[in-house]
Amino acid sequence: MTDVERLFRTYHDHLVRYLTRRLGDRDWAEEVAQETFVRALRQGELQNERAWLFAVATNLVRDEARKDARRRRHLELLREEAKAESAVEQPITDLERAQERALARRAIDALTERDREALLMREEGLDYNEIAEALELSLASVGTTLSRARRRLVEAYEQLREAGSGKREAR
Amino acid sequence: MNHIDEATIHAWLDSAVDATQSREIEAHVAECSTCASAVAEARGFVAASSRILNALDDVPAGVTPKRAPSLPQTAPRKRQWRAAPWVTGIAAALMLAVGVTTWNRRAVEKEMRSVPASAVASQPVESLPPAVVVAPQRDASTAAPVSAPAAAPEEKRLRRDAAPKSKSRAQLADAQPRSVGAAAGAPTRERSARGVVGGAGVAVSRDQKVENVASAAPSALVAPRPTADMAKLIPTPAEQRAYLPTDIEELSGCYRTGETRPRGVAVPLGEALPDKAALRRRANAAAPAPAQAEYAGARPPAMMRLDTARHPLGYAVRSATSDSVIGSWRQINGDTARVDLLAAGQFTFARKDRIACPDR
Numbered sequence: 001m002t003d004v005e006r007l008f009r010t011y012h013d014h015l016v017r018y019l020t021r022r023l024g025d026r027d028w029a030e031e032v033a034q035e036t037f038v039r040a041l042r043q044g045e046l047q048n049e050r051a052w053l054f055a056v057a058t059n060l061v062r063d064e065a066r067k068d069a070r071r072r073r074h075l076e077l078l079r080e081e082a083k084a085e086s087a088v089e090q091p092i093t094d095l096e097r098a099q100e101r102a103l104a105r106r107a108i109d110a111l112t113e114r115d116r117e118a119l120l121m122r123e124e125g126l127d128y129n130e131i132a133e134a135l136e137l138s139l140a141s142v143g144t145t146l147s148r149a150r151r152r153l154v155e156a157y158e159q160l161r162e163a164g165s166g167k168r169e170a171r
Numbered sequence: 172m173n174h175i176d177e178a179t180i181h182a183w184l185d186s187a188v189d190a191t192q193s194r195e196i197e198a199h200v201a202e203c204s205t206c207a208s209a210v211a212e213a214r215g216f217v218a219a220s221s222r223i224l225n226a227l228d229d230v231p232a233g234v235t236p237k238r239a240p241s242l243p244q245t246a247p248r249k250r251q252w253r254a255a256p257w258v259t260g261i262a263a264a265l266m267l268a269v270g271v272t273t274w275n276r277r278a279v280e281k282e283m284r285s286v287p288a289s290a291v292a293s294q295p296v297e298s299l300p301p302a303v304v305v306a307p308q309r310d311a312s313t314a315a316p317v318s319a320p321a322a323a324p325e326e327k328r329l330r331r332d333a334a335p336k337s338k339s340r341a342q343l344a345d346a347q348p349r350s351v352g353a354a355a356g357a358p359t360r361e362r363s364a365r366g367v368v369g370g371a372g373v374a375v376s377r378d379q380k381v382e383n384v385a386s387a388a389p390s391a392l393v394a395p396r397p398t399a400d401m402a403k404l405i406p407t408p409a410e411q412r413a414y415l416p417t418d419i420e421e422l423s424g425c426y427r428t429g430e431t432r433p434r435g436v437a438v439p440l441g442e443a444l445p446d447k448a449a450l451r452r453r454a455n456a457a458a459p460a461p462a463q464a465e466y467a468g469a470r471p472p473a474m475m476r477l478d479t480a481r482h483p484l485g486y487a488v489r490s491a492t493s494d495s496v497i498g499s500w501r502q503i504n505g506d507t508a509r510v511d512l513l514a515a516g517q518f519t520f521a522r523k524d525r526i527a528c529p530d531r
Contacts, residue, residue: 020228100226108224146178146182146185147213
């Protein structure tokens with residue numbers, strides 16, 4: 001097994017999940033992951049491969065996302081809302097799940113870019129050193145970033161859910 | 172010790188503090204109720220944010236093929252294969268219907284040209300070999316009526332093949348819960364382990380999953396794709412080689428053709444087909460040595476090398492002793508390769524039969 005193959009097998013799934021959560025689009029996530037591995041191939045020897053891969057993927061997303069993030073996010077929300085609203089006769093579990101996902105998406109979008117990335121990396125099992133390296137943070141600030149990100153995410157989610165249920169009851 | 176700040180608590184919960192500090196925190200939390208409740212709160216945030224992020228994963232699973240790099244090579248060919256059987260089926264039915272009627276008429280005309288039927292049999296050189304003539308005449312009575320019903324099931328199957336495709340496209344377009352219910356009749360419908368979101372999770376087969384992806388892009392309200400940067404995402408030939416599916420690499424190598432030569436007895440072109448008894452005698456002959464030389468097509472080499480270089484029809488097959496390309500091969504599955512040498516025939520090789528390549 002070549003080194004790239006091992007890299008691919010070890011990190012592909014994690015990277016794609018990280019990117020899918022970050023981007024809200026599985027296909028786009030696959031594309032970015034592929035580009036990341038292509039760059040790893042060019043790079044050759046990697047010091048801290050996991051941190052390197054996540055850093056490159058994050059930078060690729062930032063480069064592209066800046067251009068049309070707003071539009072994308074708006075469309076995504078429209079789609080989720082349309083789905084949730086039209087799904088009156090949908091089985092209740094599917095409906096709830098779709099709503100939950102829409103809420104989660106809005107909540108994660110409410111975070112700052114750095115908080116979001118640190119949190120998603122942590123969820124993929126990166127340790128504090130790796131997160132610090134990938135995001136060019138000091139090791140000490142990773143804890144601060146993560147604690148803030150978690151608190152804000154949960155608070156944003158709760159707020160959105162209350163606002164959502166209030167809207168439904170008002171109808 | 173002062174109260175522990177939130178960042179340190181999170182670092183502690185994430186096992187990101189050293190052993191000494193960890194013991195200190197533990198001891199402090201056991202004493203201090205303020206910090207104990209802060210830890211409880213932090214635990215709640217860790218668990219809740221994890222749960223929220225998990226909800227983001229609730230996208231239809233299995234829609235995108237897992238090994239993206241190998242997809243462009245295998246997917247289009249697979250689809251061609253799916254199309255081939257019914258195309259050839261219908262074509263064959265049509266040809267049979269047309270061919271048989273003309274042939275039949277010719278045979279009748281020939282007979283009417285005053286030659287008695289018994290004389291035809293005694294003049295095999297003039298007319299077609301008897302075995303060949305008899306077959307179409309017998310078929311002629313049944314072939315014409317048969318060919319129409321034969322084509323009908325083909326057509327039905329065609330329609331059935333097309334149906335789930337258009338259904339899933341409709342689902343993608345409006346993502347209505349109704350259409351999910353309407354698709355209940357679609358064969359072997361599967362739901363992803365996490366359940367279906369919208370209608371896009373409805374999958375009939377792996378091939379159709381791939382098609383779903385293709386048709387989903389324009390119809391569903393998926394956010395626009397970055398087009399300008401697409402070019403740099405396409406791997407160069409060198410990169411493609413590096414991403415070569417492992418099976419291709421493991422199947423490549425040298426194989427002997429000896430055991431896999433087409434079975435049966437070869438008959439030189441232009442010679443009349445011998446009767447069954449003669450065929451059996453020949454097949455049982457003690458010395459089958461000249462069988463290969465008699466084979467009507469070009470002679471396949473005794474050994475060939477399956478290369479990993481791309482060929483228009485798959486990968487290149489080379490002569491084991493020289494570098495010349497003599498045909499193509501493709502992968503049937505992880506253990507089987509199918510070689511096509513065109514005039515010299517088709518061969519199926521199992522991976523276990525692979526032998527060491529001779530020095531060139």
